[in-house]
Amino acid sequence: MSVSFRLLKQSKKSRARLGILKTPHGEVETPAFIPVATRASVRMLDTREIEALGSQMLISNTFHLHLTPGEKIVKKAGGVHGYMDWKKPVMTDSGGFQVFSFGFGRDHGVGKILKEEKEKSIETKQQPSQIKIGEDGVEFRSPINGDKLFLSPRESIKIQEAIGADIMFAFDECPSPLANEEYMKQSLEKTHRWAQMCLDAKKTKQGLYGIVQGGGFTHLRLESARIIGGMGFDGFGIGGEFGYDKKAMEKVVGAVTDALPKNLPRHLLGVGHPEDFAYTARAGIDTFDCIAPTHYARHGTAFTSKGKLDLKKAMMTQDFKPIDPKCSCPVCKTYTRSYISNLLRTHELTGMKLATMHNLYYFNALAKHIRKQIKNGEL
Ligand SMILES: [Zn+2]
Structure with a gap:
């Protein structure tokens, strides 16, 4: 059995919707927050605790599990579910975002939402200093031992199949928020070509989500949503950056979900501070992941009904x-x-x-x- 989505209710006020995401490891009530389990663990917690705190599904990281312990070991342990003894659904991202953070993200010290207007723009054919983005994949050096590594759509799917999550993501180029429009256009063409390569490479019954990119350029986002939306994926990830502020983001994400098939699930990648929950739901998002709860906690900040609390x-x-x-x-x-x-x-x-x-x-x-x-x- 693969992955399916049942729409329970469409809001009359907004694009918000209630749904059930069905997977071989159970159902997820949506909209749902998906905790990040980078190395098949949510930092500081064991599997029983993650479940007791109300988590329905986890998102693990293909790139990190590939580096260590390696997907062969995860597979030997019964896949990611057996490895960490988690009975509920799991997604794995494709590693595309890590390519971004090792590349331009590191060069320019930027995240997903730009703090200032563009100062340095990234031009067409420009390459980041630490990685090499080619037509078929990405070459980079292991941050652990410096070994030369290569990640491609085929390779990413092969790794994700060995990890065995319920839902996999297509391998995409997650372009820097500093990319200019021409760079973004060419990057999108690559992401769309890679999306087809991922579909062709898939041998298992695991669910596979395509990823919509296009940065803060609404027309490119819509084009990406139309192309990725028509390729036969089981659902969609919406990745990359979306503009300069959350209002702009809500607008772009809403336009993207309008262009995607209504009967399939949408996951917003890496966005989910408490102030994002309502507007991303209003934009028609079903699931979303974010490191905020665990990351802030380790730095002594609690999220409360009255806002952030510096403990x-x-x-x-x-x-x-x-x-x-x-x-x-x-x-x-x-x-x-x-x-x-x-x-x-x-x-x-x-x-x-x-x-x-x-x-x-x-x-x-x-x-x-x-x-x-x-x-x-x-x-
Ligand atoms: Zn509490």
């Missing part, structure tokens, strides 16, 4: 309330800000773990709230 502040040691009095996670039921703050301030790993547990629960609960709002006709 490392000295005054927190005098505060005997839970992280969020409105939260019903196991951490808020048990521990005080004072206790967790002192652990974090003294670099005790338990502090990072408790903050991670709260944040992950909070993100999953927020997605549940979004589903309720759609159900009640409020979003």
Whole structure:
């Protein structure tokens, strides 16, 4: 059995929708937040904890599992599910984003959303300093031992098949937000050609999502959505950057989902701070992943119903309330800000773990709230 999507309700107020994503490892109620399990682990947590905090599906990283321990070992352990003893659905990204972050992303120190207007623009045929983007794939050196490595659409699918996630992603070029329009156009052509190569290479019944790129150029995004949308994928990832701010992003993502088949699931790659949940759902997104809950927790920041809370502040040691009095996670039921703050301030790993547990629960609960709002006709 492969992957399928059932639309339960289409909002009358927006593009928001309720759905069920069916996979061989169970169903996911959408819209859903997907925690990032880069190396088949959500940092600080074990598999039982990830599940107890309300997570429905995980996204693991093809690139990192390929480097270590290698997909052969993951396969020997029964695929990613057996390897980490996770019974629920898993997605694997294709490694395309890592190519981006080792390439132009590293050269220019940019992320997905530009902080300023474009200063340095990336021209056609320009190559990043650390990797070589060719017509058939990407050459780069292992960040672990410096070995020469090559990743291509065929190679990525082969690795993802060995990892055995329920849903795989096509291998794409994730262009830098600094790319000019001509670069973006040529990059898109490559991404579309690579998408077909991924479909042709696939031998298993795993689900395969195509990826829509096009940067902040709405007309290129629409062209990409139309082409990728007509290729026979089981669903779609929407990747790359989308413009200078979240408003622009909502507009572009909404236009993209309008151009995609209605009966198939859409995943927004790498976007999902609490303030993104409502508008991405309104734009017609079904699933999305983000490292924010775990990353911020390790740096001492908790997400709460009143916004971000810096648990490392000295005054927190005098505060005997839970992280969020409105939260019903196991951490808020048990521990005080004072206790967790002192652990974090003294670099005790338990502090990072408790903050991670709260944040992950909070993100999953927020997605549940979004589903309720759609159900009640409020979003
Ligand atoms: Zn909590």
